[in-house]
Amino acid sequence: MNHDSSLVNRLTARLIAGELRPGGRLSETSLAKEFDVSRNTLREAFRVLGEQGLVTHIPHRGVSVASPSTADVVDIYRVRHHVECSVLEHAPRNHPNAAQMEAAVEVAEKSAAEENWLEVGTANMAFHNAVVSLSDSRRLMRSFSNVLAELRLAFLKVEVLDFLHAPFIERNREVLEVYRTESPAAAAAKLGTYLGDSERQVLGAYARAGQD
Amino acid sequence: MNHDSSLVNRLTARLIAGELRPGGRLSETSLAKEFDVSRNTLREAFRVLGEQGLVTHIPHRGVSVASPSTADVVDIYRVRHHVECSVLEHAPRNHPNAAQMEAAVEVAEKSAAEENWLEVGTANMAFHNAVVSLSDSRRLMRSFSNVLAELRLAFLKVEVLDFLHAPFIERNREVLEVYRTESPAAAAAKLGTYLGDSERQVLGAYARAGQD
DNA sequence: TAGCACCTATTGTTCAACAAACATAGACGC
DNA sequence: GCGTCTATGTTTGTTGAACAATAGGTGCTA
Missing domain, CATH: 1.20.120.530 (GntR ligand-binding domain-like)
Incomplete structure (x- = not known):
């Protein structure tokens, strides 16, 4: 949602490409560094992906790739x-x-x-x-x-x-x-x-x- | 999504209660002050509401209450x-x-x-x-x-x-x-x-x- | 009136900092 | 050995301040 939401798109692309395994944790600091954005911006994208169901967010435990049961x-x-x-x-x-x-x-x-x-x-x-x-x-x-x-x-x-x-x-x-x-x-x-x-x-x- | 997402709930409550009129702009700074949260956390909530369709986000123009055509x-x-x-x-x-x-x-x-x-x-x-x-x-x-x-x-x-x-x-x-x-x-x-x-x-x- | 430069308010984004919750490992008692 | 507790380090939650970038308005000029 930042700029033109290309960050969400980039994250989505990696998720459905299978580069990040279901259940795998998504560290804020490392992903922020990897995508060259700030932690806050990344968190905004996480909220979008969470709402879409691609990502699971557990308070104080972070975000991980959704792993459907x-x-x-x-x-x-x-x-x-x-x-x-x-x-x-x-x-x-x-x-x-x-x-x-x-x-x-x-x-x-x-x-x-x-x-x-x-x-x-x-x-x-x-x-x-x-x-x-x-x-x-x-x-x-x-x-x-x-x-x-x-x-x-x-x-x-x-x-x-x-x-x-x-x-x-x-x-x-x-x-x-x-x-x-x-x-x-x-x-x-x-x-x-x-x-x-x-x-x-x-x-x-x-x-x-x-x-x- | 912050803490237990009560911010999203509070915003949703006001939206469906009609306290914020459809089409009305939601200023980040004023709403942040009103809900006593930082601008960053408010923005995270905005992303959730935007994904839910309750709010419309236009880049560089901010967020406004969805006004269905x-x-x-x-x-x-x-x-x-x-x-x-x-x-x-x-x-x-x-x-x-x-x-x-x-x-x-x-x-x-x-x-x-x-x-x-x-x-x-x-x-x-x-x-x-x-x-x-x-x-x-x-x-x-x-x-x-x-x-x-x-x-x-x-x-x-x-x-x-x-x-x-x-x-x-x-x-x-x-x-x-x-x-x-x-x-x-x-x-x-x-x-x-x-x-x-x-x-x-x-x-x-x-x-x-x-x-x- | 149309076009233009400028100004201002707001958003987009980053950074650094700290509090709070969690995870881990080691110490301890049983 | 086993579980429990505590200390420690790590990660997230959240904040405030700062600056860049953009949209919209203002007033000037022609």
Whole structure:
């Protein structure tokens, strides 16, 4: 929020890039030095990130990268179900932003071919953000993309980006096709089961990793 | 976020109480003096409130109370439609939090009898927060209550708290009864038309007040 | 009236300092 | 050995002062 909030952007970039591990503490003095800002400015950015859920703040114990628990994952998927499905179900049939969904699917497919799984994850996020953008609601978009960013931290936590994302690329395309050729309602239904499966996958990975 | 974030709470209280008018500027030095905190800590609180949408921050121009435009109102009601209706539709039949909905309706009825319209507005917020709480999702609750707080600023902006809220008290009760005795889906449908009517009322008030 | 330089108030940001809470390690008693 | 207490060092919470940078207003000039 300082200047043009580029500090928040820089921090966010590092967080979703996985350079700072979930649960890792973010020391004020060292990060301030690293980003060449004052401690006070950094703290302002921390408040923003905390409100977005990317960072956890415990009084007198500092800030650490959010480390979603299984309960958090369940909660996040609840949000996804309600928001994504509702938006898709009530979306107009030929919303222009379907092009963004299309683009995201293509990027995901290309990145998967190159086995760049981090990029696949980013493209996946872009796809689902595009779905929510069909609502034409800034606020829904903002809240939702925060939640998705948090979910990415969950993926980073269990470190299995590859096979978690791979099977879902084509399902993204399926949802898109059904939305285009059949109906938004049918696409929403498909997306619903999709999300259920995805959630199960993530929770399974959590269980295997022995995470709470 | 400082100490136990009571500063944010104090500021929020004043905002939703209408003591600071929508669009009104929040001077750092004067507010810092008023709340007896330093300018830096106040700025941290501002970042939180800005992220919650209660406050608008323009670089080098400072912070002002959010003053929702008609476009914002439309956006807010989009969120309400998607979130409230979806949650209610998929809520289990006898969710314990229905008691909170009941309680909110009763407070609203009592406050309406006393013509305490600000309290009616608060109870109305509590009712709809209770609806969303049926999702059992912390994140959905948090995001949604932020949006509702923003909507309250919209009400404050056009200064017609009374007749805007009054007709909707009994409709809250109707939704609750349908949810209990019929089905969540039927209640969701009723809530949908409810929200449409409510939105039209607010936009009408905006038009009459000549607000953008 | 339009354009321009100047001035002023406010924000953006930094720094240094201190109080308060926490974490660690060692001393102590059992 | 084990837990508890205390001393110490570290980190956060918060402050006040300072200065740079910007927006907005003022008055001048043409």
